[in-house]
Amino acid sequence: MAWSEVGNTVCPIARSLVVIGDRWTILTLRELFLGVKRFDEFQTQTGMSSHLLSTRLKRLEADGVIERRTYSERPTRYEYCLTSKGLDFYPLLLSLKSWGETWGNFKLEDEPALIIRHRQCGHKTGLKLVCPSCDESFGPKDATITFGEDFRMERQARRNGE
Amino acid sequence: MAWSEVGNTVCPIARSLVVIGDRWTILTLRELFLGVKRFDEFQTQTGMSSHLLSTRLKRLEADGVIERRTYSERPTRYEYCLTSKGLDFYPLLLSLKSWGETWGNFKLEDEPALIIRHRQCGHKTGLKLVCPSCDESFGPKDATITFGEDFRMERQARRNGE
Numbered sequence: 007m008a009w010s011e012v013g014n015t016v017c018p019i020a021r022s023l024v025v026i027g028d029r030w031t032i033l034t035l036r037e038l039f040l041g042v043k044r045f046d047e048f049q050t051q052t053g054m055s056s057h058l059l060s061t062r063l064k065r066l067e068a069d070g071v072i073e074r075r076t077y078s079e080r081p082t083r084y085e086y087c088l089t090s091k092g093l094d095f096y097p098l099l100l101s102l103k104s105w106g107e108t109w110g111n112f113k114l115e116d117e118p119a120l121i122i123r124h125r126q127c128g129h130k131t132g133l134k135l136v137c138p139s140c141d142e143s144f145g146p147k148d149a150t151i152t153f154g155e156d157f158r159m160e161r162q163a164r165r166n167g168e
Numbered sequence: 169m170a171w172s173e174v175g176n177t178v179c180p181i182a183r184s185l186v187v188i189g190d191r192w193t194i195l196t197l198r199e200l201f202l203g204v205k206r207f208d209e210f211q212t213q214t215g216m217s218s219h220l221l222s223t224r225l226k227r228l229e230a231d232g233v234i235e236r237r238t239y240s241e242r243p244t245r246y247e248y249c250l251t252s253k254g255l256d257f258y259p260l261l262l263s264l265k266s267w268g269e270t271w272g273n274f275k276l277e278d279e280p281a282l283i284i285r286h287r288q289c290g291h292k293t294g295l296k297l298v299c300p301s302c303d304e305s306f307g308p309k310d311a312t313i314t315f316g317e318d319f320r321m322e323r324q325a326r327r328n329g330e
Binding site for chain 2: 007050053101112117121131133136
């Protein structure tokens with residue numbers, strides 16, 4: 007299957023991946039969440055080529071994840087910031103941060119590279135998932151997954167080679 | 169910067185991306201979380217070529233994210249399952265699901281493709297982030313980010329072209 011066909015599904019995970027399922031795009035999102043706005047700084051911090059970065063930014067803009075604003079008229083210079091749609095990737099970035107802190111081969115004595123602090127309570131914060139219904143923590147073993155009918159049929163059709 | 173150099177950083181997000189920052193890999197993880205274990209079914213449901221899937225599975229196994237087990241001796245057949253390290257990608261998958269449900273151009277009347285139910289309380293569950301310190305919900309605007317000293321120096325060195 008070509009990647010362009012992957013979004014042709016009722017699966018919300020695949021539809022998200024069509025927008026940001028590219029490591030360079032996610033690195034660019036990291037920079038946006040860190041407050042970086044300008045092309046040169048994205049390039050410096052991600053090590054992307056100018057062409058690579060430019061295509062990623064255009065795509066993110068076309069998908070409504072970022073907005074481009076002019077900050078200088080002569081010469082024309084742009085800066086980029088996250089839209090609401092882009093800010094909604096925050097849990098994704100937190101989950102990558104959390105996984106990397108646990109499994110990224112850090113030493114116990116290493117200080118965290120990124121410290122996130124909750125404004126309201128003042129403490130360091132991070133990823134904690136709770137069930138929206140009962141507010142208890144949960145993980146994959148505390149949950150069952152069932153398929154909606156459309157997705158079940160889509161998966162069956164793939165098995166049938168349709 | 170070549171992708172192989174991207175993990176050469178103290179940033180936990182980049183270190184995670186080195187392991188799973190590939191859309192095909194994440195689609196494969198989706199299947200593993202849905203309970204799929206066998207090569208053919210991964211291939212059917214992701215549309216990956218045999219070669220593409222095989223390299224992704226080998227890489228995930230080498231990185232300790234999945235385990236391969238023999239389920240048939242003659243002919244030799246393997247199945248794959250998530251290790252603890254792999255199960256820790258659960259929040260990542262939930263966050264992709266949640267983003268896709270909000271922004272993936274679904275119609276209001278569409279039923280969800282994946283229904284996750286919390287065993288303990290019996291209700292439908294999903295992504296809700298709370299601060300581990302105060303248990304209040306939070307998002308990007310409720311938090312400040314600061315850099316650890318090593319990451320700050322790493323970023324400064326990039327700006328200096330070191």
